[in-house]
Amino acid sequence: MNSTLYQVGSQILQKITFMMKATLLAYWQFLKYPHLLRISSSKKNLKNDFIALLILDFLFATLVMGIFYTLLSLKLIREYEEADMFEWGLPVALLLGGVLAPVIEECIFRWQLGKPVLSIYFVMLSLIFSMFWFTENDYILFCGAVILLAVALVFHALMNGFRGRRASRAWRRYFIFLFYFTAIIFGLVHITNAKGLTFADPSFLLYVSSQIFGGLSMGYTRLKYGLPYSMLFHTCFNLIAIPIAWFLR
Numbered sequence: 637m638n639s640t641l642y643q644v645g646s647q648i649l650q651k652i653t654f655m656m657k658a659t660l661l662a663y664w665q666f667l668k669y670p671h672l673l674r675i676s677s678s679k680k681n682l683k684n685d686f687i688a689l690l691i692l693d694f695l696f697a698t699l700v701m702g703i704f705y706t707l708l709s710l711k712l713i714r715e716y717e718e719a720d721m722f723e724w725g726l727p728v729a730l731l732l733g734g735v736l737a738p739v740i741e742e743c744i745f746r747w748q749l750g751k752p753v754l755s756i757y758f759v760m761l762s763l764i765f766s767m768f769w770f771t772e773n774d775y776i777l778f779c780g781a782v783i784l785l786a787v788a789l790v791f792h793a794l795m796n797g798f799r800g801r802r803a804s805r806a807w808r809r810y811f812i813f814l815f816y817f818t819a820i821i822f823g824l825v826h827i828t829n830a831k832g833l834t835f836a837d838p839s840f841l842l843y844v845s846s847q848i849f850g851g852l853s854m855g856y857t858r859l860k861y862g863l864p865y866s867m868l869f870h871t872c873f874n875l876i877a878i879p880i881a882w883f884l885r
Contacts, residue, residue, distance in 0.1 A: 659684050659688035660692065669812065671811060671812075672750055673859045675861065675862055676860055676861055682861055682865065686857075686872070689857065689869070690872060693853055697846040697849075697850075697877070700846050704842045707842075713837075714837070714839070717832070719831065726879070729878055730875060730878055730879075734875040734878055735871060738867050738870035738874060739871075742870055746818070746854060746855055746858040746863060746866050747863055748818075749814070749818060749858055750859065752795050753792055758818075759817060760785060764780065766824075767781075795807075815852075815855055818855060819848050819849075823844040823845065823849075824844055824848075827840055830843050
């Protein structure tokens with residue numbers, strides 16, 4: 637009996653290992669040179685990618701938490717109070733954080749991937765909003781916003797003026813920047829989850845690195861399977877993470 641269970645367990649483990657190896661190898665190759673992907677309709681690949689990337693994201697989040705609490709116990713960093721997502725109870729947290737937030741965030745951060753003109757304005761508007769984190773000077777904010785919007789219009793015109801191979805080459809080079817920029821901005825937005833935390837404290841990296849890493853996985857899923865599936869991936873991650881956070885609080 638024990639021998640049979642061992643064999644079955646060993647076979648399942650081998651299948652999971654093979655599945656994760658194939659998925660993560662393809663993911664790694666993509667991250668080395670992000671590019672547009674042909675939307676896949678393979679349900680098997682979708683299932684394999686979902687499972688492998690969810691496991692990878694949770695492993696990375698666990699690693700970050702381990703580093704965080706180790707540094708905290710050594711008093712090398714300070715702890716910031718985090719926003720209470722359970723103020724109205726677990727069901728509301730699951731609804732807001734597990735359903736509503738993924739839909740809104742994926743529309744904001746991942747929809748523009750693959751849309752050259754829209755992505756230009758996404759980048760410039762992200763930079764404009766980022767200025768609010770670094771200065772409260774209205775004059776600087778106004779001038780910066782005007783300049784960045786003007787730059788967006790120039791790039792928009794250039795993008796429309798490119799044709800053929802020149803347009804394709806420009807888009808490929810720009811897309812590498814766009815993909816990583818989107819994931820980074822997605823992570824940095826979550827700095828607001830920790831009250832009083834600013835970029836002046838290097839520990840902010842520990843608070844946002846998991847979200848940045850997740851942004852890469854969601855971006856990859858959006859490009860390979862479409863926006864609805866990046867929403868679904870985001871939802872699955874949050875619906876697992878929120879109950880864990882509820883029991884550990």
